[in-house]
Amino acid sequence: MTKGALNLQIHKQILTAILLDIFKKFNGKLGFKGGTCAYLFYNLPRASLDLDFDILTSLTESEKDNLRTVLQKHGEIKNFRDKQFTLFFLLDYQKNSPNIKIELNKRIWKNNEYNSIWFLGVEMKIVDKATMLTNKMVALSNRKQPVARDIFDVYYFLKVGFPINEKLIKERTGKNLKDYLNFLLSFIEKNYTPKNVLQGLGEVLDQKQKDWVKKELVSETIKELEKLIK
Known part of the structure; x- marks a missing residue:
């Protein structure tokens, strides 16, 4: 690009x-x-x-x-x-x-x-906010190759309290919300690591953000998703 x-x-x-x-x-x-x-x-x-x-x-x-x-x-x-x-x-x-x-x-x-x-x-x-978050969540697990900006965006939207459109989750994945969240958690754990989580993000973040992303983004995103399942 x-x-x-x-x-x-x-x-x-x-x-x-x-x-x-x-x-x-x-x-x-x-x-x-x-x-x-x-x-x-x-x-x-x-x-x-x-x-x-x-x-x-x-x-x-x-x-x-x-x-x-x-x-x-x-x-x-x-x-x-x-x-x-x-x-x-x-x-x-x-x-x-x-x-x-x-x-x-x-x-x-x-x-x-x-x-x-x-x-x-x-x-x-x-x-709207729910459509933004929900489609980004589905994109996170739908792409042929993991894209770091997807997990960054999902984390941010969850952290600031964007709602999820459950009907859109069902329409796009065939899963109910709980099943999809469990699937997404597993996908993130398998596909994102500190080694790849900055790929494609480097030029749009400052150095402080890059340091945080490498150390914390994956684990913090998992925490936010786990809150929704409990």
Whole structure:
């Protein structure tokens, strides 16, 4: 993802500008989600480099072209894929800076919930707290390879008291909440260690955070999940 040094302030400004332009054109069609949504609106204590959306109403070919035009205002589209479940753009906004992935998910879970908010004068839909946490929990155990930011985000959301959407857990995993939590605990214990828990997180955390993550993140996340089972 990163092809050069990361200036977080500039990157955040670019992400925000793209986000605003997208919702000026597509409000009502999209729901904002993912790490950057959590960073901007739910105080997630790590930076995020990409933009993730749910497509709430199908986009026409003309609307896809309009989206491409919006993104081209901010840089060069290096890659575009219209896949079965995803629209994907890779945007190069500045030489020697990270590319930005813009991913739009076509497969929407019926138990996702969204809130309408105003941000810098623009109305947009964002996933609510329970949807944010629940989908992140499922992502944690669903990926082909463990992703450290998933466990970091789950820990934070649990620690600050985000609720869990039990219907969404059932819809996505087929398990009730208790069974899924037990499965997730086992998955974390098998797949996350101090050796891999910083992979992909290093450039979005400061040194103090990195030290804590390496020593404490796995055990503290397990403690938070165990509280929910008791």
